[in-house]
Amino acid sequence: MKAIVCKQFGLPSDLVIEELENLTPKENEVVVQVKACGVNFPDTLIIQGLYQFKPELPFTPGSDIAGVVKEVGTGITHVKPGDEVFGFVIHGGFAEEVIVPVNACFKKPPMMDFPIAASFMMAYGTSYHALKDRAQMIEGETLLVLGASGGVGLAAVELGKLMGAKVIAAASSEKKLQLCREYGADEVINYSSEDLKSKIKELTAGKGVNAVYDPVGGAYSEAAIRGMAWEGRYLVVGFAAGDIPRIPLNLALLKGCAIVGVFWGNFAMKTPKKNMQNTIELMQWYGEGKLNPHIHKIYPLEETSKALEAMMNREVRGKVVIQCS
Numbered sequence: 001m002k003a004i005v006c007k008q009f010g011l012p013s014d015l016v017i018e019e020l021e022n023l024t025p026k027e028n029e030v031v032v033q034v035k036a037c038g039v040n041f042p043d044t045l046i047i048q049g050l051y052q053f054k055p056e057l058p059f060t061p062g063s064d065i066a067g068v069v070k071e072v073g074t075g076i077t078h079v080k081p082g083d084e085v086f087g088f089v090i091h092g093g094f095a096e097e098v099i100v101p102v103n104a105c106f107k108k109p110p111m112m113d114f115p116i117a118a119s120f121m122m123a124y125g126t127s128y129h130a131l132k133d134r135a136q137m138i139e140g141e142t143l144l145v146l147g148a149s150g151g152v153g154l155a156a157v158e159l160g161k162l163m164g165a166k167v168i169a170a171a172s173s174e175k176k177l178q179l180c181r182e183y184g185a186d187e188v189i190n191y192s193s194e195d196l197k198s199k200i201k202e203l204t205a206g207k208g209v210n211a212v213y214d215p216v217g218g219a220y221s222e223a224a225i226r227g228m229a230w231e232g233r234y235l236v237v238g239f240a241a242g243d244i245p246r247i248p249l250n251l252a253l254l255k256g257c258a259i260v261g262v263f264w265g266n267f268a269m270k271t272p273k274k275n276m277q278n279t280i281e282l283m284q285w286y287g288e289g290k291l292n293p294h295i296h297k298i299y300p301l302e303e304t305s306k307a308l309e310a311m312m313n314r315e316v317r318g319k320v321v322i323q324c325s
Contacts, residue, residue, distance in 0.1 A: 003095030004304045007058045009049035012305035025073035028102040032085060034324040036118035037093035038064030041240050044312045055091050062093025066108060066117035076102050084108040086117035094304050096325045103272040106279060109287060119293040119319040124282050126264040127155040130213060131163060134260045135233045139164030141210035146220055147240055149176035151319045154294055156213045158183045162290055168203055179317050196220055200227030221245040232257040294318030
């Protein structure tokens with residue numbers, strides 16, 4: 001099988017494509033012939049050795065997969081060879097085959113094509129876990145989404161609106177904000193040309209926002225917390241800006257707010273039943289036409305480095321996908 005291989009930590013241009021041996025599943029594992037794999041910002045970090053964990057070299061990046069079951073290990077009954085599935089792996093997705101743990105492999109709805117399925121799991125799984133389980137959003141509350149035009153950000157905008165929140169989308173260009181409006185944002189903030197804190201105050205009539213969804217980090221995090229309402233919830237989702245902010249803890253005291261971590265991958269592995277229920281709910285909304293992942297561009301496997309470069313250069317709105325086979 002063909003696979004993208006990271007032999008040394010570095011930039012996308014350092015990745016190579018190689019022919020590797022086909023895979024064999026162990027107990028509670030599924031071998032999936034990968035049709036598509038979504039590109040996520042952590043992919044750009046893991047190849048540089050900057051993610052929360054460092055895989056042993058060499059490895060194949062890529063997490064969000066969709067494809068056809070090729071072979072199953074012992075003890076598996078809910079999927080069989082030939083089934084169309086989508087799922088999540090820690091790495092290994094940018095390849096023609098991948099091994100998926102049984103508790104992270106789900107049957108794909110027939111009406112969902114492979115690129116959409118490969119765009120769904122991490123973005124919508126992360127955002128729904130964040131808003132439902134960590135923020136416990138209540139209908140009528142106000143949600144601020146930073147980096148709102150990215151994969152997880154746009155999913156948060158869409159889900160927040162679906163859950164009954166007033167959604168304020170913040171991004172760095174008018175083109176990105178227009179997409180956020182199309183996905184349901186009630187208000188928008190261009191934080192490259194507007195002061196985030198004062199704009200939050202203006203849009204909320206001085207009340208502040210009840211929850212902040214932050215996959216960006218960097219310079220805007222403190223301003224977002226300063227714009228938070230009493231007993232708000234600040235969701236730490238990621239650090240796409242590259243800088244991990246140092247938050248003055250007196251703000252948590254003054255706002256009576258909670259700073260809440262969101263690590264969907266660990267949630268999915270440690271509490272698979274809860275994650276399965278969330279996935280069922282998301283699939284139901286998708287089936288009802290209430291969720292619509294935005295595909296920015298599809299790249300062939302051979303151009304994986306270009307897709308990762310586009311992600312690193314902040315050129316992507318929604319999701320980019322690798323077509324693997």
